Amino acid sequence: METTKIAVFKGKEIRKTIQKNEWWFSVVDVCEALTESPDAGAYWRKLKQRLKEEGSEVVTFCHGLKLEAPDGKMRDTDCANTEGVFRIIQSIPSPTIRAQATAQGVS
Numbered sequence: 001m002e003t004t005k006i007a008v009f010k011g012k013e014i015r016k017t018i019q020k021n022e023w024w025f026s027v028v029d030v031c032e033a034l035t036e037s038p039d040a041g042a043y044w045r046k047l048k049q050r051l052k053e054e055g056s057e058v059v060t061f062c063h064g065l066k067l068e069a070p071d072g073k074m075r076d077t078d079c080a081n082t083e084g085v086f087r088i089i090q091s092i093p094s095p096t097i098r099a100q101a102t103a104q105g106v107s
Contacts, residue, residue: 015067017079024065024079027088034092044078051091058087 012033015026031047032040051058061084064076080088 015077017065017067019063019065022081024063024081025085026067027062027078027080027085030080030085030088031092034089047088047091048078056091058084058091061087 012029014029014033016023018024028040028044031037031044035043037043048059048062061080062078063080065079066074067077067079069075069077
């Protein structure tokens with residue numbers, strides 16, 4: 001059984017992998033699809049830092065899992081399950097983004 005795949009959200013590829021019969025999605029890819037930030041990795045690091053400072057438990061839903069990077073190597077990547085992704089979406093400071101993501105879903 002294949003354990004990694006690509007999901008598509010708003011025309012953007014989101015890497016995902018299955019762990020213990022549950023899909024886990026690349027948080028950086030989700031941030032890129034939702035924010036169209038030129039540096040989604042930096043956006044996620046800043047958001048994660050802000051959430052930690054606020055005492056948010058959202059980042060506890062993230063786990064470093066191996067996903068294929070653009071260079072073809074397997075690298076640790078912050079991933080979240082469906083519940084975690086929706087919590088992260090709720091933390092992105094834009095009601096429009098949250099509404100679009102909730103309406104379209106991530107799968």
